[in-house]
Amino acid sequence: MTDFTLGAAHRTLRDEVTAELRRRILAGELAQGERLVEDRLAAALGVSRNPVRESIRVLAAEGFIQVVPRIGATVARLSAEEGEELFDVRMAVEGLAARLAARKRGSASAIRLRQVLDQAKEAVESGRLEEVADLNTAFHLAVGEAAGNSYLALMMKPMLQRAQWIFSQTAAVRGPHSWQEHLSLWEAIEAGDEDEAQARAVAHVAAARRSFLTATREPKPAND
């Protein structure tokens, strides 16, 4: 069978492997610290070691995998502290993203924001939980893209995926309340109110941090 995607739109095995490994890590199917043996991954995914190796480098650069030369790769470990630290970075970065998005209101990518909100509303109501998590990341990323700052978007993507990972690991789900805050952030962006947009984005991340903290401090033993 030949492939049907042409030219630059072609998805290479490497891309698919990268996406699949990232998905498995985010979904918790690959546990923190778990050893990643190239041979076995390659066999499991039905490819050779080469695409797997390239994927491992990419995921290592994104911080999901730790590589030690001549020893091998493992899924990264996230201590509770490291989890909490990420929220500080997010507040700074996402605050900026919201501000810039408000400044640039009406750009083409602002439409995408509304789309994601609508999709999410539907997914929340029908209780498709995993999809909701993806849409959450998609919304935050869309804010980054609406900011019209190419490096900001580039850098936010792995940051937000890492945030999603943290939440999936701690089982701290926030539910519809979080989407209310998204809607409120969207309104501020649409209104072009920079200060308000930044404030709401920061408050939203701060709320997420609180729910992360209560989730880690009580139900589950910290994993260290």
Added chain:
Amino acid sequence: MTDFTLGAAHRTLRDEVTAELRRRILAGELAQGERLVEDRLAAALGVSRNPVRESIRVLAAEGFIQVVPRIGATVARLSAEEGEELFDVRMAVEGLAARLAARKRGSASAIRLRQVLDQAKEAVESGRLEEVADLNTAFHLAVGEAAGNSYLALMMKPMLQRAQWIFSQTAAVRGPHSWQEHLSLWEAIEAGDEDEAQARAVAHVAAARRSFLTATREPKPAND
């Protein structure tokens, strides 16, 4: 000849190729948009295509290289706008880094700050220009590491290298004045004054932006 580095400290060819390609891009030896043919790079560096390919993925994740499936890799292009945009991100991120570093003052990595400052003073006085640029990046990164936030440091590294690239491309050198600001930032961090540290870091980046803007607006034609 066998290698002398043992265990995890071993430097693989991939690591060396990555470092060398990054260096060539930062130094301008590889021009923006330049085509990167795996065969030729491999031959030029005396290795096989495999380490080169893995390097390309890493540098693409860092934003220095653009990869199009089945077409190939090119050195990324930086428009003047994209260059300017990075400063916004830097102000947010480095402001946070300085604040956290001040909060954590006295940590082991704070000593490193002073070391870099001393090395830089020497390098500035003897006019070793390329080394000064590296030390500038090293100082900013050291602030990030002194913040004691693992993701912050991880994410700042490519961001600062990108900043160094931008400056090397525009030939906007700031000289000793910049190091005065570094010293001043260091003092605020040492004093544990969070607000002042953040303010000085932001002001420092803002000053860098101004010097970038004057450099691009006048002497050289923008490369778009």
Added chain:
DNA sequence: GTTTAGGAGACTGTATACAAGATCTGACAT
């Protein structure tokens, strides 16, 4: 029982091979 040497097996790092798509060249048709 503990320690150490040795060797088998497992795994990574690197090189090479091959298939398929992308690009270029030049001839031919209009």
Added chain:
DNA sequence: ATGTCAGATCTTGTATACAGTCTCCTAAAC
């Protein structure tokens, strides 16, 4: 002169091969 089509060439994507190192187990020495 312009456009288009076929073939040759270049380049990437993927698989396979092999060498060197690391790990772990076993057995011998103390």
